[in-house]
Amino acid sequence: MxxxxxxxxxxxxxxxxxxxxxxxxxxxxxxxxxxxxxxxxxxxxxxxxxxxxxxxxxxxxxxxxxxxxxxxxxxxxxxxxxxxxxxxxxxxxxxxxxxxxxxxxxxxxxxxxxxxxxxxxxxxxxxxxxxxxxxxxxxxxxxxxxxxxxxxxxxxxxxxxxxxxxxxxxxxxxxxxxxxxxxxxxxxxxxxxxxxxxxxxxxxxxxxxxxxxxxxxxxxxxxxxxxxxxxxxxxxxxxxxxxxxxxxxxxxxxxxxxxxxxxxxxxxxxxxxxxLENYKPIIKYRVNGAEEAILLSEKKELNQEWIYLEILTDVYLSNEEIKKIKRNKNILEIKPLFTNIRNLELEFQDTNSKKTILENFIEYFSESDGVEPSKETKELFLKMLESDI
Ligand SMILES: [Mn+2]
Missing domain, CATH: 3.60.21.10 (Metallo-dependent phosphatases)
Incomplete structure (x- = not known):
């Protein structure tokens, strides 16, 4: 048989x-x-x-x-x-x-x-x-x-x-x-x-x-x-x-x-x-900055690929940039990888948000990691802000 x-x-x-x-x-x-x-x-x-x-x-x-x-x-x-x-x-x-x-x-x-x-x-x-x-x-x-x-x-x-x-x-x-x-x-x-x-x-x-x-x-x-x-x-x-x-x-x-x-x-x-044929592979890309991310998004738009996109950046991505990147519906996730913590701090200070730096940090951390930062992480974050590295 x-x-x-x-x-x-x-x-x-x-x-x-x-x-x-x-x-x-x-x-x-x-x-x-x-x-x-x-x-x-x-x-x-x-x-x-x-x-x-x-x-x-x-x-x-x-x-x-x-x-x-x-x-x-x-x-x-x-x-x-x-x-x-x-x-x-x-x-x-x-x-x-x-x-x-x-x-x-x-x-x-x-x-x-x-x-x-x-x-x-x-x-x-x-x-x-x-x-x-x-x-x-x-x-x-x-x-x-x-x-x-x-x-x-x-x-x-x-x-x-x-x-x-x-x-x-x-x-x-x-x-x-x-x-x-x-x-x-x-x-x-x-x-x-x-x-x-x-x-x-x-x-x-x-x-x-x-x-x-x-x-x-x-x-x-x-x-x-x-x-x-x-x-x-x-x-x-x-x-x-x-x-x-x-x-x-x-x-x-x-x-x-x-x-x-x-x-x-x-x-x-x-x-x-x-x-079996892999009809739509799941691929992770890492690019430098929003500009490269937008280019990759456009270039891959017609490709049969699911994409996890990591973006090395020292500043926050703007909503406009995120929108452009997300035009490619095959992009499953955009993950900014911050290369410079000091710029992160500046970015926070530049916003018109009424929240404190720490509150913003907690919000960002929770969004990207799915859990609230631990007490130790919060303390470490504050220490880093103070130490001016
Ligand atoms: Mn099973």
């Missing part, structure tokens, strides 16, 4: 308030071309389809379009699970219509799907969370575990070893595969461990509950969602394909990909990754 693995679409996600739906639409169109060209039998979408639990009509429209095109009128199988960003009920609302198109959307862990015809394929057997599929005369057993939160599992994680518990659920799930056919797991979790490619780095994700690679069962393919960077844990054939477009500036050093695997059974896979 030939599968295509994608995840973390985050449909409807914005960057500094700007929509990414056009990039997402381009990706979906490309994904359908890839599925066609590769003649895949089954598409696996490993969660975080939407960016939030209340997606916009635009995002939902794109999801339905994607489902319709990927399923190809029931010729291709499509299986979807919710991630931590999705509202499972909302995601699976189309299930009753989806069946005839060959689309299976899981809502909860341990959900038992109906046996029978889905689009052009058959669910021959169904277990709690698992299905035995026959599609284009090829068979596989697929065990799906939607994002296993405490609420979804109705368990108290403070009292259990989370990693072992998830490992046990998955092991029990695939034990239901009684045929000698490929075993596939799809889930949305945070896996830690060595990738087995000589890449011994352990990934960290701010205190998120992690499942150790060692606790994952031996199957033919584990389709993972949650981490936005592609990762291959080859010794367990567990894969994060990552998100299809970059969602933050620090992500852009990773290529965006989808994974294709032909599962021949008995852990014999042909694996291939397809690089």
């Amino acid at each position: 030939k599968i295509l693995h994608s995840s973390d679409w985050h449909l409807g996600k914005k960057l500094e308030g700007q929509k990414r739906i056009e990039e997402q639409r381009k990706f979906i169109e490309k994904l359908v071309v890839i599925a066609d060209n590769e003649e895949v039998d089954l598409v696996l979408l490993a969660g975080d389809i939407y960016d939030n639990s209340n997606p916009s009509a635009e995002a939902e429209n794109l999801f339905f379009t994607a489902m319709k095109m990927l399923a190809k009128n029931g010729k291709r199988g499509v299986i979807v699970i919710p991630g931590n960003h999705d509202n499972p009920q909302r995601l699976s609302v189309a299930n009753s219509l989806a069946k005839e198109f060959g689309i299976i959307i899981y809502e909860t862990p341990f959900e038992k799907k109906e046996v029978g015809r889905y689009g052009n394929f058959q669910v021959k057997r169904s277990t709690e969370g698992g299905i035995e599929l026959e599609i284009n005369n090829k068979k596989a057993f697929i065990y799906c575990l939607p994002y296993p939160s405490e609420v979804a599992l109705n368990e108290d994680f403070t009292e259990i070893d989370y990693s072992k518990r998830i490992g046990d659920i998955l092991k029990k799930g695939i034990e239901e595969n009684r045929e000698n056919i490929p075993n596939i797991i799809m889930t949305h979790i945070f896996v830690t461990g060595s990738s087995g490619d000589g890449d011994e780095r352990t990934i960290e994700l701010g205190g998120s509950l992690a499942v150790s690679l060692e606790d994952l069962p031996e199957v033919d393919y584990i389709a993972l969602g949650h981490i936005h960077r592609p990762m291959k844990f080859t010794k367990k054939r567990a894969y994060y394909c990552g998100s299809p477009i970059e969602y933050r500036i620090n992500e852009n050093k990773y290529d965006k990909r989808v994974f294709i695997a032909t599962l021949n059974g008995n852990f014999n896979n042909e694996f291939k990754e397809i690089e």
